[in-house]
Amino acid sequence: MPDPKGGKGDGKQNKGKNRASKTKAEAGGGDADDFDAWIRSRQLLKPDDQLDLTEAELAEEVTKVLTPTNTNVIHNLVVYSFKDGEYVPAPLPGNTVTLLGYPGNSLHVDSEEARRQIEESDEIGYPLPMPHYSLVEQRDTSVGDGEGEGEGEADDDDDAKSAPDKEAEEEEGEEEEEEEEAKAGEEGVEEGEPRGDDGETAAAQPAAATASNKKRKLINQFNYCERAALTYTNPKRNVDTQTVPPPRSQFGGNVLQWVIYDSYLEDFEGQSKESAAKKEDRKRGMRSKKFKDKSAIAEQLNKKYLKCWQILERMINQNIYDDIAHDYRYWEDPADEFREGEGNLLPLWKFQYEKTKKMNVTDILFNPSYYDLFAVCFGSHEFMKQTNEGYLCLFTVKNPSFPDYIIQTDCGVMCCDIHPTYPFLVVIGLYDGNVAVYNLRENCKEPLYISKGVNCKHGECVWQIKWGPDMTDGEINFYSVSSDGRVFNWILMQNKLWVTTIITLFLQDGLVDGPDGTKVSLKSGGSCMIFHPNDQKIFLVGTECGYIYKCSTAFSSKYLMTYNAHNMSVYRIDFNRFNSNIFVSCSGDWRVKVWEDMRADPLFIFDLGSAVGDVKWAPYSSTVFAAVTTEGKVHVFDLNVNKYKAICIQAVVPKRKNKLTRLSFNEKIPFIVVGDEKGVTTSLKLSPNLRVMVKPPKKQLYLDQTTLQIAKLEKLLSLVRELPEGNIVPDTATTVRS
Amino acid sequence: MADEGEGGKEGEKKILHVYPLVKHSDMNEEMRTEAFELSVTACEKYSSNYEQAAKIIKETMDKKFGIFWHVVVGEGFGFEVSYETENILYLFFAGNLAIVLWKCS
Numbered sequence: 001m002p003d004p005k006g007g008k009g010d011g012k013q014n015k016g017k018n019r020a021s022k023t024k025a026e027a028g029g030g031d032a033d034d035f036d037a038w039i040r041s042r043q044l045l046k047p048d049d050q051l052d053l054t055e056a057e058l059a060e061e062v063t064k065v066l067t068p069t070n071t072n073v074i075h076n077l078v079v080y081s082f083k084d085g086e087y088v089p090a091p092l093p094g095n096t097v098t099l100l101g102y103p104g105n106s107l108h109v110d111s112e113e114a115r116r117q118i119e120e121s122d123e124i125g126y127p128l129p130m131p132h133y134s135l136v137e138q139r140d141t142s143v144g145d146g147e148g149e150g151e152g153e154a155d156d157d158d159d160a161k162s163a164p165d166k167e168a169e170e171e172e173g174e175e176e177e178e179e180e181e182a183k184a185g186e187e188g189v190e191e192g193e194p195r196g197d198d199g200e201t202a203a204a205q206p207a208a209a210t211a212s213n214k215k216r217k218l219i220n221q222f223n224y225c226e227r228a229a230l231t232y233t234n235p236k237r238n239v240d241t242q243t244v245p246p247p248r249s250q251f252g253g254n255v256l257q258w259v260i261y262d263s264y265l266e267d268f269e270g271q272s273k274e275s276a277a278k279k280e281d282r283k284r285g286m287r288s289k290k291f292k293d294k295s296a297i298a299e300q301l302n303k304k305y306l307k308c309w310q311i312l313e314r315m316i317n318q319n320i321y322d323d324i325a326h327d328y329r330y331w332e333d334p335a336d337e338f339r340e341g342e343g344n345l346l347p348l349w350k351f352q353y354e355k356t357k358k359m360n361v362t363d364i365l366f367n368p369s370y371y372d373l374f375a376v377c378f379g380s381h382e383f384m385k386q387t388n389e390g391y392l393c394l395f396t397v398k399n400p401s402f403p404d405y406i407i408q409t410d411c412g413v414m415c416c417d418i419h420p421t422y423p424f425l426v427v428i429g430l431y432d433g434n435v436a437v438y439n440l441r442e443n444c445k446e447p448l449y450i451s452k453g454v455n456c457k458h459g460e461c462v463w464q465i466k467w468g469p470d471m472t473d474g475e476i477n478f479y480s481v482s483s484d485g486r487v488f489n490w491i492l493m494q495n496k497l498w499v500t501t502i503i504t505l506f507l508q509d510g511l512v513d514g515p516d517g518t519k520v521s522l523k524s525g526g527s528c529m530i531f532h533p534n535d536q537k538i539f540l541v542g543t544e545c546g547y548i549y550k551c552s553t554a555f556s557s558k559y560l561m562t563y564n565a566h567n568m569s570v571y572r573i574d575f576n577r578f579n580s581n582i583f584v585s586c587s588g589d590w591r592v593k594v595w596e597d598m599r600a601d602p603l604f605i606f607d608l609g610s611a612v613g614d615v616k617w618a619p620y621s622s623t624v625f626a627a628v629t630t631e632g633k634v635h636v637f638d639l640n641v642n643k644y645k646a647i648c649i650q651a652v653v654p655k656r657k658n659k660l661t662r663l664s665f666n667e668k669i670p671f672i673v674v675g676d677e678k679g680v681t682t683s684l685k686l687s688p689n690l691r692v693m694v695k696p697p698k699k700q701l702y703l704d705q706t707t708l709q710i711a712k713l714e715k716l717l718s719l720v721r722e723l724p725e726g727n728i729v730p731d732t733a734t735t736v737r738s
Numbered sequence: 739m740a741d742e743g744e745g746g747k748e749g750e751k752k753i754l755h756v757y758p759l760v761k762h763s764d765m766n767e768e769m770r771t772e773a774f775e776l777s778v779t780a781c782e783k784y785s786s787n788y789e790q791a792a793k794i795i796k797e798t799m800d801k802k803f804g805i806f807w808h809v810v811v812g813e814g815f816g817f818e819v820s821y822e823t824e825n826i827l828y829l830f831f832a833g834n835l836a837i838v839l840w841k842c843s
Contacts, residue, residue: 248842251762251826252818255836263830264755 070095314399321400324348328397328671333687341641343648343689345634348671349400351376351681356391361675363415364664369423371668372397373404376681379412379431381661392416392428394440397683407444409436417478419467427478427490429462435480435490435497449497451490456499459484464528468553469536479531479553481541485523489553503556505543530573534580542570548585548595561598566591572614578622578709582717586612592627594639596717603720604643608635613661620670620691622713628652628660628674636690639716648690652682754833761836762828769803773827777837781811785832788812795839806843812836 073095078087107114253259318325328348336343356378363377378391390413393403407413412431419425424440425448434457436447451457460483467478468489477491485505491498507522514520524543532538538560541549546566549559566587576582581597588611593602610631618624623640632655636648653660653676662675670686694708703711758778763770776798784791788811799807803825810817813834819826825841 247823248820249764249823249826250818250820251828251840252816253762253828253838254816255812255838256814257834260830260834260836263761264759264833267759268753268755 068095310399313401317399317401321349328669328683328685331685333689336687336689339689341647341689343636343687345636345648345650345652345672345684345686345690347652348683348685349397351395351400351403351673351683352679353378353391353393353403353406355389356393356679359387359391359412359679360677361661361679361681362413364662364673364675364681365416365418366664366666366673367394367418367423368420368667370396371666374664374666374673375416375418375426376403376673376675377413377416377428378679379414381677386431387412390430392426392438395681405440405444407438414462415464417465417467419476421470422476425467425476427465427467429458429465429480429482431461433458433460433462433482433484435462435465435478437478437492437497449492451497451499456497458482458486458488460525463526464530466529466531466539468531479529479539481526481529483525483527483544485525485543487526487529487539487541487551501556502553503541503551505541505549507545508559508562527569528572530575530583532580533575533577540573540583542573542585542587544569546570546587546589548573550597563595563600565593565595565602568611571612572616574616574625576617576622576713577619578706579713579717582713584615584617584625586615586627588612590629592625592635592637594625596721603717604639606635606637606646608633608646613659614663616663616665616672618691619665619667621693622709623716624690626663626665626672628663630659631655632658632660632676634660634663634672634674634684636686638690638692640712641692643716643720648687650684652676652684653678653680756831756833758829758831760827760829763826764824765827766824769825770827772802773799773839774829777827777829777839778831781831781835781837788835792837795837799839799841803841807839807841809837809839 073092075092077090079090080086081088107117327346331346333344333346359378360381361376362379362381363375365375367373367375373394373396375392375394378393380386388410390409390411392405392407392409392413394405395403407426407428409428409430411434413428414431415429417427419427425437426440427435427437429435434451436451437449438444439448442448458480462480462482465478465480467476471477471491475491475493477489479487479489479502481487487502487505489500489502491500505524505526507524511519511521524545524547526541527544528542530540532540537552537554539551539553541551542565543549546564546568548563548565548570550561550563551559565585566589568588570585570587573583573585576584582594582603583597584592584594586592590607590610590612592606592608592612592615594604595602608627608629610629610633613628613630615625615627618626621638621640624636624638626634626636628634631651632653633649633651635646637646641647652674657678659677660674661677663672664674665672670691671683672686673681673683675681693705694712696703696708758774760770760774765773773795777795780791780794780798781788784794792809792811795811796807796809799809808819813836815836817838819838819840819842821840821842826839828836828838830836
């Protein structure tokens with residue numbers, strides 16, 4: 001205590017000096033002195049009320065004795081006691097003053113509390129290194145308490161007056177606790193130090209212990225462990241590229257009125273020159289245009305001329321074949337009157353086309369609208385001798401020398417059909433399985449539609465093709481049958497053909513063993529088809545196996561009827577014009593058979609002595625049909641006249657050299673056209689005996705021919721049906737041989 | 739000035755051409771046609787207000803071919819510009835008007 005006082009005294013004196021020096025320095029006005037003065041003045045700042053002591057006084061030793069009695073404690077403090085009704089002296093507060101109370105959480109291992117906890121958790125916990133830090137801190141505070149006791153006492157006293165007893169007790173308690181803690185801390189320190197030395201084992205032990213039993217941990221808020229890791233921070237890097245700036249150019253000029261004017265003049269001159277040149281060009285252009293016009297006019301003229309020439313050609317032909325033309329219309333064989341039940345055929349024109357001389361006639365069809373126009377397909381029936389071109393020619397009887405329309409294809413045309421409502425639409429089936437639709441009005445060179453791609457065509461030769469009734473939404477469509485055993489329906493869409501499979505002709509017992517134990521269902525190749533004249537959903541398909549299947553376009557799962565018709569490929573089927581339940585079929589097994597719908601056995605069988613290429617019912621009679629054979633003969637039957645043999649058998653082409661393939665009846669005039677293997681189509685007039693009309697009975701003169709025809713057929717059928725089946729169709733058949 | 743030019747050829751012919759004349763351009767065909775038509779339309783519409791015409795041309799060109807177009811419309815001026823190659827059009831119009839438009843960022 002005396003030192004600071006001495007120091008202070010010194011300072012005072014120094015300050016005095018300093019002031020003096022300061023004034024001096026001010027008088028001198030030196031910079032260095034000024035600075036010096038400033039430093040000194042700062043160091044020697046003193047309170048104003050400090051005593052000025054002399055050297056002697058300062059040197060004097062003052063002895064102070066510290067006594068254990070607290071002079072600040074009020075001794076005569078009284079408290080009013082409500083119990084006694086008087087003031088009673090309050091007990092003296094202790095010498096201890098608590099400035100900060102901080103109850104610790106650590107326990108000594110040997111303490112009662114610790115023992116209890118250990119009993120509870122059934123183990124001995126190791127004091128962790130953490131707690132002793134807190135103990136050290138607490139110690140510091142307790143030391144601090146001791147120091148600050150004197151000052152704090154006075155403030156505390158006022159508070160302490162109210163409940164001095166309690167406080168005293170508390171303080172005592174605290175002191176005890178502190179003592180205990182201090183002990184624990186010392187021990188903790190003692191124990192903690194060696195642990196730090198061999199930290200590894202110590203750390204491992206509690207770790208193992210915690211792993212074995214979670215309960216062992218003492219309750220301690222500091223008992224936690226924090227871990228952190230710092231990863232490497234990648235250094236940042238800048239990568240720059242510089243692109244080439246867009247190219248720039250310089251341009252300058254002066255805009256002045258005369259510059260503008262001059263350039264206009266220049267340009268105008270150039271333009272006038274150009275226009276002059278253009279005029280010349282134009283003149284030339286005019287000339288060429290004239291040429292073009294000329295050619296167009298020439299084309300038109302040509303068309304006109306062509307028409308004229310066609311008419312002229314027809315006239316010449318009519319003159320040349322005048323007698324034939326007369327025969328065609330008017331000749332009736334007078335010999336027929338004397339031949340009962342026999343007729344003959346009068347050959348009329350032969351139709352052929354230069355380019356199709358070597359080809360087979362594969363199909364003949366009359367145009368439904370123009371009775372004298374008929375379509376002839378040229379291809380080849382020989383597998384080995386396929387031509388690489390095919391033709392569809394439309395001939396008219398008015399001009400037997402040259403076809404009216406010629407359609408050329410790059411493989412054999414096997415069949416065709418002309419649309420009944422749009423007689424200019426012709427669909428053809430080709431040998432390679434494709435189908436094509438032509439519009440005769442537009443051009444005959446390019447097809448309107450053609451099947452494209454592998455999946456949109458038949459796999460094999462298309463044998464017959466038929467226009468179907470228009471779809472409900474007016475789309476035109478047709479059906480085709482092919483050797484690949486499928487019947488397709490083709491719809492003429494806006495820009496393409498849409499194909500759907502109607503039926504696949506599986507053989508009914510055609511499940512055979514394939515490789516690897518699989519079953520392969522055999523298909524039979526279709527060879528012809530025809531639609532039921534009244535029910536457009538029903539159609540008959542003849543197959544190469546000799547079956548005739550009755551199918552429906554509505555479903556493809558099963559056949560409505562299977563006729564075991566022939567032993568060889570069925571070539572053609574035709575429905576009777578008057579009774580749609582009756583149809584006739586022909587085959588390579590020489591037979592022609594007449595069938596009734598849903599009757600498994602044929603009504604009539606005729607053996608024609610060679611393969612029958614085609615058979616057709618006559619349009620004018622319900623009992624007349626004609627067939628052509630490979631022998632080159634035409635057989636005409638009238639069942640009403642003779643149920644057992646043909647009423648006319650006539651060789652049309654030489655037997656050895658040529659074969660007849662197809663035939664067609666004209667709808668209006670009694671003649672037929674037959675096609676042969678040499679590309680020749682012959683027209684034959686039917687003699688009167690071959691087209692006998694039914695004479696109405698005298699009592700029923702009002703009946704028309706159709707009714708009579710139906711009646712005639714019915715009568716005939718009833719005759720046949722009445723007979724026991726075994727007798728009527730002996731398979732030895734009624735052989736018709738000339 | 740126009741009078742002067744005309745005066746020189748007064749005796750021969752006194753035709754004042756008014757059609758738009760492309761004096762210089764290295765634009766591609768499409769852009770040139772567009773710019774040409776645009777300039778003509780703008781100058782016809784604002785025949786008395788060159789500033790407005792230039793503004794319209796500039797803004798439309800900015801919209802159509804990307805920004806930083808510059809347009810000068812006037813009867814007499816001199817210019818020396820650097821431009822992004824293939825982006826200049828210098829044309830005369832209505833006999834007394836020059837239009838320069840170029841792009842430079």
